Amino acid sequence: MDQRKIEFRMAKDRGFEAMVIIFSFLSMIPLFLILFYILRNGLSSLSWEFLIELPKPVGEVGGGIANAIVGSVLLIIIASLPAIPMGVMAGIYLSEHKRGRVSYLLRLAAEVLQGTPSIVIGIIAYLWVVISMGGFSALSGGIALGIMMLPVIVRATEETLKLIPDSLKEASLALGIPYYKTILKVILPAGLSGITTGILISVARIAGETAPLLFTAFGNPFMNWNIIKPVNALPLLIYNYATSPYPEWHSIAWGASCVLVSIVLVLNLVARIIAKRWKVQF
Amino acid sequence: MGARSSSNSSAARPRVPGLRAESAFQKALFVCAVAIVVLLTAIFLSLLLHSFPSLRSFGLSFFLGTAWDPVSRQFGALPFLVGTLLTSFLSLLICLPFSLSISIFLGEYFTEGALSSFLKNVTELLAGIPSVIYGFWGLFALVPVVRKIEMNLGIPPYGVGIFTASLILSVMIIPYAASIGREVITLVPSDIKEAGYSLGATRQEVITKIILPYARSGIMAGILLALGRALGETMAVTMVIGNSNILPHSIFSPGNTMASVIANEFTEATGRLYLSSLIEIGLLLFLVTLVINITGRYIIKKIGIEA
Amino acid sequence: MNTLVAIFLAFLVLLSPASASANRVELIGAGATFPYPLYSKMFDVYWKQAGVKVNYQAIGSGGGIRQLTNMTVDFGGSDAFMSDEELARAPARILHIPICLGAVALTYNLPGNPKLKFTPNLIAAIFLGKITKWSDQGIAEVNPEVKLPGLAITVVHRSDGSGTTFVFTDYVSKVSGEWEKKVGRGKAVNWPVGLGAKGNPGVAGLIKQLPGALGYVELIYALHNGMPVAAIQGRNGSFVQPSVASTTLAANVPLPEDTRISLTDTVAPGGYPISSFTWILVYKEQAYRGKPMEKAEALVNLLWWMTHEGQEYTEPLDYAPLPAEASGKAERIIKSITYNGSQVLK
Numbered sequence: 001m002d003q004r005k006i007e008f009r010m011a012k013d014r015g016f017e018a019m020v021i022i023f024s025f026l027s028m029i030p031l032f033l034i035l036f037y038i039l040r041n042g043l044s045s046l047s048w049e050f051l052i053e054l055p056k057p058v059g060e061v062g063g064g065i066a067n068a069i070v071g072s073v074l075l076i077i078i079a080s081l082p083a084i085p086m087g088v089m090a091g092i093y094l095s096e097h098k099r100g101r102v103s104y105l106l107r108l109a110a111e112v113l114q115g116t117p118s119i120v121i122g123i124i125a126y127l128w129v130v131i132s133m134g135g136f137s138a139l140s141g142g143i144a145l146g147i148m149m150l151p152v153i154v155r156a157t158e159e160t161l162k163l164i165p166d167s168l169k170e171a172s173l174a175l176g177i178p179y180y181k182t183i184l185k186v187i188l189p190a191g192l193s194g195i196t197t198g199i200l201i202s203v204a205r206i207a208g209e210t211a212p213l214l215f216t217a218f219g220n221p222f223m224n225w226n227i228i229k230p231v232n233a234l235p236l237l238i239y240n241y242a243t244s245p246y247p248e249w250h251s252i253a254w255g256a257s258c259v260l261v262s263i264v265l266v267l268n269l270v271a272r273i274i275a276k277r278w279k280v281q282f
Numbered sequence: 283m284g285a286r287s288s289s290n291s292s293a294a295r296p297r298v299p300g301l302r303a304e305s306a307f308q309k310a311l312f313v314c315a316v317a318i319v320v321l322l323t324a325i326f327l328s329l330l331l332h333s334f335p336s337l338r339s340f341g342l343s344f345f346l347g348t349a350w351d352p353v354s355r356q357f358g359a360l361p362f363l364v365g366t367l368l369t370s371f372l373s374l375l376i377c378l379p380f381s382l383s384i385s386i387f388l389g390e391y392f393t394e395g396a397l398s399s400f401l402k403n404v405t406e407l408l409a410g411i412p413s414v415i416y417g418f419w420g421l422f423a424l425v426p427v428v429r430k431i432e433m434n435l436g437i438p439p440y441g442v443g444i445f446t447a448s449l450i451l452s453v454m455i456i457p458y459a460a461s462i463g464r465e466v467i468t469l470v471p472s473d474i475k476e477a478g479y480s481l482g483a484t485r486q487e488v489i490t491k492i493i494l495p496y497a498r499s500g501i502m503a504g505i506l507l508a509l510g511r512a513l514g515e516t517m518a519v520t521m522v523i524g525n526s527n528i529l530p531h532s533i534f535s536p537g538n539t540m541a542s543v544i545a546n547e548f549t550e551a552t553g554r555l556y557l558s559s560l561i562e563i564g565l566l567l568f569l570v571t572l573v574i575n576i577t578g579r580y581i582i583k584k585i586g587i588e589a
Numbered sequence: 590m591n592t593l594v595a596i597f598l599a600f601l602v603l604l605s606p607a608s609a610s611a612n613r614v615e616l617i618g619a620g621a622t623f624p625y626p627l628y629s630k631m632f633d634v635y636w637k638q639a640g641v642k643v644n645y646q647a648i649g650s651g652g653g654i655r656q657l658t659n660m661t662v663d664f665g666g667s668d669a670f671m672s673d674e675e676l677a678r679a680p681a682r683i684l685h686i687p688i689c690l691g692a693v694a695l696t697y698n699l700p701g702n703p704k705l706k707f708t709p710n711l712i713a714a715i716f717l718g719k720i721t722k723w724s725d726q727g728i729a730e731v732n733p734e735v736k737l738p739g740l741a742i743t744v745v746h747r748s749d750g751s752g753t754t755f756v757f758t759d760y761v762s763k764v765s766g767e768w769e770k771k772v773g774r775g776k777a778v779n780w781p782v783g784l785g786a787k788g789n790p791g792v793a794g795l796i797k798q799l800p801g802a803l804g805y806v807e808l809i810y811a812l813h814n815g816m817p818v819a820a821i822q823g824r825n826g827s828f829v830q831p832s833v834a835s836t837t838l839a840a841n842v843p844l845p846e847d848t849r850i851s852l853t854d855t856v857a858p859g860g861y862p863i864s865s866f867t868w869i870l871v872y873k874e875q876a877y878r879g880k881p882m883e884k885a886e887a888l889v890n891l892l893w894w895m896t897h898e899g900q901e902y903t904e905p906l907d908y909a910p911l912p913a914e915a916s917g918k919a920e921r922i923i924k925s926i927t928y929n930g931s932q933v934l935k
Contacts (some may be wrong), residue, residue, distance in 0.1 A: 525785025550750025
């Protein structure tokens with residue numbers, strides 16, 4: 001009787017493991033299908049010139065997406081600069097103050113913000129920034145994207161830091177290390193993997209968003225490094241070209257999609273390497 | 283807290299290195315936290331302000347009306363509300379087994395190694411694919427498949443509809459539920475896991491009875507973020523949902539969602555009432571997200587204990 | 590780590606406004622998606638010839654009108670002319686300058702890709718949901734040589750607001766009183782039947798996958814993507830095949846001075862019945878928001894170029910060029926643009 005029960009539990013164990021593995025790999029199928037789809041359509045457009053040249057109008061052979069790449073990188077930087085520190089700090093706050101009115105409101109705020117459509121955030125950034133500045137700019141686009149980054153960074157930071165045992169913090173404080181140093185140099189590094197995950201997912205998402213940029217960064221057929229002027233971006237270019245009538249432009253859209261996905265992949269890998277060098281195991 | 287010097291050499295205040303930095307740090311934390319709440323409130327107020335014309339004209343009938351007619355300026359948002367709720371919850375339901383599996387797979391079974399990094403990167407890459415591409419892929423790859431299913435089921439084989447939109451959404455939201463879940467699962471302390479093993483539990487039992495409950499808060503956070511993403515997604519949904527402004531009567535009907543209506547019609551909308559109606563939909567979505575999250579938190583609290 | 594931060598900050602300083610090429614005149618425009626490819630070609634040529642950078646983004650006709658009203662752009666682009674109420678709401682008088690023409694084609698998915706003809710009544714009936722099968726009597730009468738299958742007609746329309754929808758519904762409103770009352774004309778309407786898809790590619794993609802589907806797309810889109818297009822019966826009873834030539838012909842009608850006219854259901858013989866102008870919108874008085882005279886001059890010169898030398902770029906891209914009368918009206922309108930009251934065009 002006991003033997004059968006044990007066998008049953010062990011069978012459940014193996015079955016569970018099998019299911020977890022199967023479902024995990026099944027979930028990768030869509031990604032591979034999509035990547036394959038992008039590559040198949042876009043590979044033919046890729047070349048060195050594609051990355052360095054400016055877009056050419058229809059009917060002319062060649063041209064590239066250089067200004068869109070530059071613009072996207074600019075936007076990611078402008079968005080990340082305020083969003084990452086602010087998001088991480090707010091996450092630290094939440095992990096240190098588990099209860100309380102502000103904590104409750106902040107968690108709620110992060111979740112509602114996450115559910116706000118990107119176009120609404122774009123409209124808000126338009127009303128607040130573009131109207132005040134009198135024109136479109138990379139700055140306003142970066143602000144819209146930065147707002148979108150906050151929820152995941154805040155919540156990922158909070159949930160990661162919550163699980164770090166209090167004993168670590170207490171040991172550090174007992175050794176006389178000031179509170180802020182404890183957080184910044186002991187606790188944060190311990191949770192770096194989770195925090196980095198949150199940041200990476202946020203950056204990945206905004207790298208591909210079109211709607212918030214329509215009325216903010218606006219787009220630009222020329223190269224532009226000036227953050228108070230309109231700037232082009234990969235998702236904008238992809239959207240404009242993919243919805244155009246011309247098959248040549250469709251190929252460029254696919255090529256640009258390849259580049260975008262590659263940028264996200266590279267960002268992921270680089271960030272993970274940096275995080276690994278700082279990670280602390282406990 | 284900080285190291286304090288025991289001798290007060292001058293009549294000035296005792297030197298407490300780091301104290302000012304500490305309270306400044308605490309203040310900075312507080313400011314960041316409050317700033318985000320203020321940001322959200324400001325967004326809410328902006329939306330409210332710009333919805334006024336529509337709020338005044340339609341009042342409650344906006345939320346119950348089923349006709350969306352920009353020409354005769356009759357705006358009723360009920361079909362979109364239903365479409366949003368249907369697609370979001372359905373997509374969450376579909377993605378859950380996959381996300382949880384990935385979290386457990388990466389957090390417990392394979393935490394290190396090439397395979398693990400590979401799957402980790404693949405999951406996060408899902409978040410980086412532009413929604414426009416999801417939309418196109420959905421249109422060309424998923425729609426024919428759903429059409430075949432519908433033909434076998436004997437219903438009008440459009441291929442587009444609530445179901446297809448939910449499928450595409452579920453793929454898009456996997457990273458949110460999976461990645462945070464994975465991180466918190468790895469952070470479960472070894473001692474309570476080993477306590478379980480030493481009592482003779484199988485791996486599966488340790489996972490389901492010890493690890494998952496301990497990491498529950500983080501997993502829920504990931505799920506709520508995934509839900510939020512689903513509620514607000516526009517581009518991908520709009521390409522495969524069939525965009526018909528009538529109340530869907532089955533999950534295979536075409537429908538529409540609040541986010542996709544705003545995205546579709548905002549750039550072309552002219553006229554105060556039309557614009558303000560679109561913004562009112564944004565306001566409605568805002569409120570729906572708020573209610574869902576408050577309810578979700580309440581349920582979590584009732585069901586379990588915070589870790 | 591600190592060196593990284595230092596380099597990074599230096600990088601940002603480099604990006605700051607100080608490094609802008611502030612001397613060159615640059616113009617910003619926004620609006621309709623339909624002319625975007627043509628404008629991008631025109632503005633690229635214009636930049637090489639005149640050294641003026643023009644940045645036009647396709648955020649939609651409504652978006653263009655809004656940005657122009659908010660004065661965040663120098664000019665707007667629209668496939669639908671502004672109504673009297675819209676013009677009254679603008680802070681100052683806005684002019685419409687026609688640049689070229691476009692057409693909306695009916696496309697479909699039937700086995701064998703037959704060539705189809707439609708009458709206005711048929712189109713209205715199908716989109717109203719009154720005719721639901723391809724084998725319907727009405728369709729068969731007009732297409733006697735075609736073997737029509739018993740498939741259901743799946744109507745596909747645009748889910749997003751668009752000038753294409755406006756032109757199409759404008760046409761159907763003119764030819765069907767029932768449609769005008771029930772649905773009306775607009776960039777987005779309350780469609781009685783059918784599935785919605787986003788953008789021309791969405792509509793095309795859906796139609797290509799659904800046997801029996803029928804929908805409308807920009808003519809250029811249909812031409813470049815190998816989609817079958819239907820001939821439509823014009824005012825004088827003969828069926829007109831959509832093409833660049835028949836689109837230009839549609840504008841051979843008396844035009845009002847401000848060129849705000851709908852060309853659908855045109856009386857011009859041989860003109861394709863679902864055609865329209867696309868306009869550029871500017872303020873009549875250019876001295877606003879501290880705009881320098883050079884910008885006004887650059888804008889006026891650009892507009893003149895677009896309606897004259899620029900026209901040679903229309904046909905190779907399958908856009909329909911302006912006919913003579915429209916061109917003449919455009920010239921008069923451009924000449925009426927003023928800066929502090931005096932004419933800008935030299």
